Amino acid sequence: MADTITPPSAATRPIVADSVTRLGPEAEGAVLVAASHGGVYAAYLAAVSKVRGVILNDAGLGLDRAGIGGLDLAQKIGLAAATVSHDSARIGDGRDMMARGRISHANVAAIAAGVEPGQSCAEAAERLATATPPFDRPAPYAEARRELTPRGPLGPRIVLIDSAALVKAEDAGQVVITGSHGGLIGGDTWNALKTDAFAAGYNDAGIGIDEAGTTRLPALDARAIAGFVVSCNTARIGEAASTYEDGLVSRVNRRAHALGLREGQSAREAVEILMDAMEGRIETA
Structure with a gap:
């Protein structure tokens, strides 16, 4: 849907x-x-x-x-x-x-x-409906998307986007780290990530009722994309840089587990494993 x-x-x-x-x-x-x-x-x-x-x-x-x-x-x-x-x-x-x-x-x-x-x-x-309308507009939001190439310009890219809506078609095959929650929007598997990345990370949003904060993970599995979420208590939701720099993994999907990702790892460690896999240094378990 x-x-x-x-x-x-x-x-x-x-x-x-x-x-x-x-x-x-x-x-x-x-x-x-x-x-x-x-x-x-x-x-x-x-x-x-x-x-x-x-x-x-x-x-x-x-x-x-x-x-x-x-x-x-x-x-x-x-x-x-x-x-x-x-x-x-x-x-x-x-x-x-x-x-x-x-x-x-x-x-x-x-x-x-x-x-x-x-x-x-x-x-x-x-x-x-009875609230007084806002009296101003917000200041422009700072840059919400950037890319890292820690293994050189010819190596895999880490794409940091504060919202999964900022993903681009050219991010296919890369590691996409978002500030978005891990809930599947509207129940549509394509909404898990609108490109076929190699892997994607999100914030678990406290997991919540019906474990909604993790529902992108099986949807990514269906598309052979490794997926993980970090605990909301370890990273600021809405900030991809915090997901990557501060986050501790709370859940992984089957594809990510097969590549070696585990709960409790830092997001940085998880990304290093994913990049090793992209470069053929490790095989699926």
Whole structure:
């Protein structure tokens, strides 16, 4: 099933989306319920879409409470923003957030509109329809994509992207490290990663209800792509550099396990193993 965006039928009805990375002009002035993590980059994308208010997933809070870091960004421009608990609704599934989500955190602008912890996501979305629109736009986001060639220009590349939506076709066959959560967006296996990389890494978003924060891994297996997630408590979600530099592996798929990746390894160690495999230095176990 492809990821979905449900447009409002009236001004007060929220837009429900599986990801904040795929919003159209209909988002402007609307309340957005998006099953992305609540980190800075996701909140930034919501803000530049000119939404009235936004509800995201707290992604297990994690290192430096990065899973709700977007609430502060939103507050700086007067955007009412809240998150649902990762233990109440599946990350990557907007309809599930509306059906089961429970508010875990809210910024001052959202609280002023009547949003509070413990509310259902649906009730909070209704309250946000009365929120004062933001008074400003966010500052431009810093570079969200870069590449490393630790083994020289002819060796394998490490592609660091803060959002999996930034992957490119030319990243096929490389190691792609993202700041994104490991949840499969909209249940579509192609959404696990929109190129056939050799391997990909994500943040486990606290794993959460139905182990939603790891559901990209079997989808990658189906495409013979090695996949792993790092614990949200060891790396800041939404920051690929933190996934790579700080993360400790919490789950791996079958393909990654066959190449030698294991839970508890550092992401750096995991990537070294993957690059060895790409250069033919190790064989599948």
